[in-house]
Amino acid sequence: MKVGFLGLPGSGKSTLFNIVTGRGNEPSEMGRGDARLAVVKVPDERIPRIQEIYGSSAATQPEVTFADLPALHSGVDSRDESLSKIAGDADALALTLQCFGELDHRAEPLEPASDLEALMLAMTVTDLGIVERRIARIEDELKSARDKTSHERDLLQRVNEELGEGRLVRDMPLHDDERRMLRGFNLLTSKPLLVIFNVSEEDLRARTCTGACKLAEEAGMAWIPVSAGLEQELAELDEETKLEFLAEYDLEAPAHDRVIRACYDLLDVITFFTANQNEARAWTISSGVTAREAAGKVHSDMYDGFIRAEVIPFEKLNELGSVAACKEAGCVRLEGKEYLVQDGDILEVRFNR
Ligand SMILES: Nc1nc2c(ncn2[C@@H]2O[C@H](COP(=O)(O)OP(=O)(O)OP(=O)(O)O)[C@@H](O)[C@H]2O)c(=O)[nH]1
Ligand SMILES: [Mg+2]
The missing domain is CATH 3.40.50.300 (P-loop containing nucleotide triphosphate hydrolases)
Structure with missing residues (x-):
């Protein structure tokens, strides 16, 4: 931006x-x-909490x-x-x-x-x-x-x-x-x-x-x-x-x-997150952006080969304390390319390389 x-x-x-x-x-x-x-x-x-939960070694604001x-x-x-x-x-x-x-x-x-x-x-x-x-x-x-x-x-x-x-x-x-x-x-x-x-x-x-x-x-x-x-x-x-x-x-x-x-x-900026062991990262986009467009911001390969995104709302992750607990509670959603990303979403993008 x-x-x-x-x-x-x-x-x-x-x-x-x-x-x-x-x-x-x-x-x-x-x-x-x-x-x-x-x-x-x-x-x-929200970044320090996401970093803690995913055990990410780095954080990017x-x-x-x-x-x-x-x-x-x-x-x-x-x-x-x-x-x-x-x-x-x-x-x-x-x-x-x-x-x-x-x-x-x-x-x-x-x-x-x-x-x-x-x-x-x-x-x-x-x-x-x-x-x-x-x-x-x-x-x-x-x-x-x-x-x-x-x-x-x-x-x-x-x-x-x-x-x-x-x-x-x-x-x-x-x-x-x-x-x-x-x-x-x-x-x-x-x-x-x-x-x-x-x-x-x-x-x-x-x-x-x-x-x-x-x-x-x-x-x-x-x-x-x-x-x-x-x-x-x-x-x-x-x-x-x-x-x-x-x-x-x-x-x-x-x-x-x-x-x-x-x-x-x-x-009209919103923030979504990506997180793994290496990095917890925040990304800013305009509201009304689709999951596929958001994925493209992370990497163009993710846009081209987009299949679906696993989405966890930050509020749920913060409350339940782990990805496993979110899965158990049914709080991890599978969303398609037209899904409109919401502020606080943690996205894990599935894509074809
Ligand atoms: N008193 C006062 N002086 C200010 C204020 N803002 C800027 N100045 C002064 O006005 C002059 C111009 O400010 P700059 O920030 O350089 O203005 P600029 O728009 O970047 O100028 P150019 O790049 O030449 O177009 C400087 O001497 C500043 O110190 C303010 O709020 N109050
Ligand atoms: Mg100037």
């Missing part, structure tokens, strides 16, 4: 990236041209990759493919908006709502360029073809119209096969979007950003306020002082936790 911080120059992307990935106060190098990546472990409290993307300059045109190149492979985008005081590096006055509009426009224009180029290529190919119909062209034309009307691909009613067809284009407006208001420490509830909040809500985007500056100070403190500091500012958790939780909610 990969989440990219996308925003205008100086909006606080690198500072947030440092906080969320535990880089502390690493210099943020303003104006970088390439993305910085870091992997964050998101400990799942789930991971999220964060990307500190290069600054987006407003005024992108549809021939410009750079935004798609830097952000296209992310599973979700965290749009970072500067809502803290005036800074020297910013010529215009602070206006988070128009910054959000600029980001949405740049994503839309980038997607329009991708779609239009593809339509032109298909029509070129169709000139010499006998059958002048193309499912893909018709779908892309619908996408083109939606984008032209200022709507996001994410909100289009699409069939599963249409969604699958579009997946390869990595359209930015098809991704789940989280808005992060980088607020000043005097405005931790983002009360001064009402215009941008309204815009985000109208577009169906989740948003959270974070004071990157304040959190940078917080990251330097020991655990006890950190708790006092959080209480003092009436914050339920540090930004590190709040951003990761918001990304999990955004992507």
